[in-house]
Amino acid sequence: MRRTVGARLVIFVGLVTILAACGGATSAGTDPTANDLPGGPAGSIEVSGSSTVEPITALVQEAFASANPSVGISVEGPGTGDGFARFCAGETSVTDASRPIKASEAETCSAAGIEYVELQIAFDGLTVLTSPENAAIGCLDYHDLYALLGPESEGFDTWADADTLAAELGATHAPYPDVPMVVTAPGEESGTFDTFAELVIADIAEGRGADVTTRPDYSPEANDNVIVNNLSTNPTSLGWVGFAFFVENADMVKAIEIDGGAGCVNPSVESIADGSYPLARPLFIYVKTNDLATNTALIDFIDFYLSDDGIANVSKAGYVALPDDLLNAARSAWESASS
Amino acid sequence: MISRTAPTPDLVQAALAGRRFRLVDSLLAGGLLLSLFSSLLVLITLLADTLRTAAPVFADRGLVFVTAPLSADPAKAGVLQGIQGSLALTLFVMLIGFPLGVSAAIYLEEYATDGGFTRFITANVRNLAGVPSVVYGILGLALFVNLAGGLTNGRTIVSGGLTLTVLVLPIMIITTSEALRSVPATVREASYGVGATKWETIRHHVLPIALPTILTGTVLTVARAFGESAPLLLAGALVTNFFQPSADASVVQLITDERYTALPLVVFNWARQPQEEFVQLTAAAVVVLLVLLVSVNATTILLRDRFEMKSLR
Amino acid sequence: MGVGKLLMDPLLIDLRGDRGRQRRETLVRRTFLAAAVFSVAISVAIVVSLFGEAGAFLNKIDVSQFIANGWFPRRGRFQVMALVAHSAIITGVAISVAVPLGIGSAIYLSEYARSGTRRLLKPTLEILAGVPSVVLGVFALNFITPQLVKRLFSTAETSNLLAAGLGVGILIVPLVASISEDAMRAVPDSLRQAAYGLGAKPWHVSLRVVVPAALSGIVAAIILAISRAIGETMVVALAAGNAGILSVNPLEGGITLTGAIAALAIGSDQVAGDNAAFQSLFFVGLLLFVMTFGLNIVSERFVRRYRQRY
């Protein structure tokens, strides 16, 4: 029996194609003509932005997608800043944000003709953490945090290294013990980093003519688990994560109380929801409104997001649900934007 | 004249006796075997640890894990889109990379005269094969996602597939070249001797003999593309917990319009997730990845054996 | 049969060849040539795409930054030295694992193993070579770090250069082993016979005859392994952390050349176009390209040396 090379190649490629198909190739069950058939809302929704908000949006999308299979949806979470960059370049129709849009970002958006509506969907608290063994530190105020973690603290290897700066700032809890300080926290691409810089550092730094950022010399980690791990294994560690993640690992690390001027407050669902815990932040989604007329799927999606079923995913993802007044405000903002 | 005579046998016996146990030799052989066994040990540890960690996932959910889509909810998360994306990318590599690689190799081995140009291309190909895959990712980002974004539609499977194709092409050329080089010159001479042209010689004699080796090399290369992740990070694959291509999209739209991800990137993403459950899910995804790779390799061996039986040797 | 008939002899016509056949030959030849030229186009494309943006990056920033202040691209701080140092540490760890294991395995397989043992053990290395790097990254993160590094050194950070280096080392063992073994098997048997004929013991033959004769191949393997270790991305991205401060302590985390590219790619600054952080990606890529390209050329030279000799 003779077969030409060509025939053999066809068999070879064919076999691999079959192999591919068996695994469920992307084409499985789709028919090009189905595209023209009327059905549920069709279209595509691309979401980018905050990695903090991503779990909420991903859960909402999933719930929405099971009822609307015709809508192509993708969610990614590179970080709030990167998300706005893509949003304002017109590449995404929704972006997750763990802080309000910056003026510079808003400019980019308007320059590109992108119109949007801002919707608050949840609260998150930043939790400053140390090891449970670190009995010396129980509460810190903004000046302490600035002295320990701000841009001027670069090179401080021990807590005591920050004493001079803390004294200059008038920090309440200085002097600190003369023990090594090992900092692990989210990296600069993350919204949690931005929020920390905005909430804790910004005011003091601007007053002192320093950059609104943290010290660079810490271990930046994308994985919150690693942060908690590092913090728990080093008895004199320091760092911060989102409140949701702290709750899951409350047994491994110790939350430091924060004094925002009105005494030390422990982070909890209650203290965040009632506004008494200073390091809380609102979480947002930004929706591009230019497309609403053409992209009915987008309207349906945001409708679903703000519905009781959709917004329930906030707690599911471990964040603090909005009080009714704020939720209603978001719903009416969306209603006026979409009608 | 002086000659030698045989000394007494026991003197000879003593001279011929060596130590029965040679310390240096035994130590060396033992050490060398140990180094080989440590690779085996690492492999076993890796597999055992992965299987142990992944076991609960398969115990609880069985194969549903393979057919379930990505999810932010660890209890529901599966690897479906990862598998689909990886297979689609692999197909891309096969359909474009294979013919291109084999053609280039045929040119270099059969047609090109050994001049400066040929040597330049050959050296070039060899060096390209050693360029880190992440650099190909940068190329994919600059070329296929950004520059040719109008054609590839940016961050689509087209961009990812082309990036991987370009990545494996040098390896494909090298393995094919080696296969062609191993075909004895007598085969070619015999074919020319009966009046065949170059292409006829290649088509009817050289390629059939080289094919089993070429296919083995090819599928090993494809398997490599299957497990590759760094370039896809740059070439627009999603690193995410959830995405869903539109169920209405045609095949063409799926390839050119929709976002994509790949199985190794699902592993990468899950390995970075903070929740404890994702440690198990990551291990389970690794298991799926390795099983698929093993089946690709097993297919190679089957194919090669089939072809080898029919070929001349 | 006249003279005219003889001139029309079919043999003469045949010698002129069949036009269609010739045309097909040319077509086929050109197709294959185009495919070969395509490979050159790729390298040109790589160089062009890297050089353009890397040049823009160099224009934008002060090169003195390369040696101090850490690698924080989003703050405009580009201490390339830190990346290079971290890459070097990981490569060092990887090589010190892979070279003894790889060359040891190669000597055993080439000189000691009987065919049965070989059939059993060689596939181990081949399977290990087929394990995707992301899998070893997960292994480094979830096994090597907690079970090995942290147990040996309690002060180690969760992300550390040592674990990443070990992971990369495991990844390149098969490469070192297979190239070294090739080189040793290329040593002609006549040399082994000559040595045995002189009363050499097995270890004399393997270490004093075969290894020196295969040395250029072994050196090539080591150089190639270094190149591969420098270019390895996923293990490093998962296990080495993102710390941009130069650290020479392998128990601490640190971002490498490849890690920097992955970090920028994941936080998709890509879209941001002409800012320096995005462009630094191309500069680091160019650096990687030049380093590995150089190492590959050197290694290729060593390979050619042993190929030519036998």
Add this chain to the structure above:
Amino acid sequence: MISRMPAQQLSVPVEGQVGTAPNEDEGILVARDLTVHYGSFPAIKDVSMAVQPNQITALIGPSGCGKSTMLRCFNRMNDLIDSAKVTGGLTYHGVDLYGPGVDPVQVRRHIGMVFQKPNPFPKSIYANIAFGAKIAGIRSGLDELVEESLTKAALWDEVKDKLHESANALSGGQQQRLCIARAIATSPDVVLMDEPASALDPIATLRIEELMTELKQEYTIIVVTHNMQQAARVSDRTAFFNVSISEDGHRTGRLVEFDDTTTIFTNPREKSTEDYITGRFG
């Protein structure tokens, strides 16, 4: 006096003995019903012969007759082939070479070997010669050893100015003389030569033959050759091997005739010997 290998102590100079008729049961190396199997098939079967000291013994015969296999039995090179199995008797100065307590490594230090193709180590000329001494743990007197060995191999004058250059740069004939020098540098008792000139041109071949004749003053030489003229020219005794092919294609060699070279070439006992040396087959 150069440093001596242990083997040298074996050789006790004695007067007499040369020219006496060799007894088939006595000799420096005596094979009795020697059989070598590769796997389950015999490559040579039931070979009995005795090699006399300070003579050149030639093994001749058609290809596949097992003459090389026989040669490699003498210094246990066949041990390196996993599937090879040697049965029967082979004694060296009366000691069973395959007996318990005999180390093949030691055997090869007494019974050296030169191969068909020159196989210098890819090192310097000096390092090639000194290798045997070095692995035997000898560190001093190497310069003298190298000079003496190269002189004996008639190579000294040609290479004395480039001792530290690569041995690969020598011509084929020089390389083979280097290999001979390397073999005798370990002061062996017997030198085995496996078609030592077959890869060389006629002039180089002649030089090797002259060298063999010189070397037999000091060493016992066994040479395998497919070149009958060579055997006739250099050897004192010649063994003719022939091959029989079994039904399933396996070749088995047997010793047909072993006698003084002149007898073999002028007045062979066996018909097949005569056929072979007159060129009727082979």
